Amino acid sequence: MRKNNEAADRPVQTGYKRYSDNKLTIGMKILFSLVYAWSCFFWGGVTVINFYWFMPQEAHLASGFLIGDIFITLGLIACWFRCYILQFPLNVIGGSIYLVNAGEMIDNSAKTVFTPSFELRYMPVAIILILSLCLLVLQLISFFAKRSQAKEEYNNRPSGSILD
Numbered sequence: 461m462r463k464n465n466e467a468a469d470r471p472v473q474t475g476y477k478r479y480s481d482n483k484l485t486i487g488m489k490i491l492f493s494l495v496y497a498w499s500c501f502f503w504g505g506v507t508v509i510n511f512y513w514f515m516p517q518e519a520h521l522a523s524g525f526l527i528g529d530i531f532i533t534l535g536l537i538a539c540w541f542r543c544y545i546l547q548f549p550l551n552v553i554g555g556s557i558y559l560v561n562a563g564e565m566i567d568n569s570a571k572t573v574f575t576p577s578f579e580l581r582y583m584p585v586a587i588i589l590i591l592s593l594c595l596l597v598l599q600l601i602s603f604f605a606k607r608s609q610a611k612e613e614y615n616n617r618p619s620g621s622i623l624d
Contacts, residue, residue: 527556544599
């Protein structure tokens, strides 16, 4: 009877260790979110509303900004769910669409309602791309390190006796 109580008191070991973010990845995600809020959400949103309301002839630029914002938003969501391999292509696609349309808007700046400061409003998307690449590299390093460790443990396990 005593053995049953001891067995019930011991915690069950599942062998699965839940991944948790370290301070570096959390800081990168927070910086990612702040840059997204400033550049994509606020200034991208202002630009989209500006072009749709005041300049319908330039609506293709607003559509480009909106598509880029949507891809970057999906990348941000994937980043917070720790899907770093998925968030990188989403951010690259969204960032490139966003920056191409921002450049085209700057080229047509004589026609726009406001004169944007490209470096302060739209260029921080490049920071998102750099952070996205860093998170991807950290994920791949972690993946290959775990894979190497598992292979090393498998190769160094004690072998059974030939007679057994």
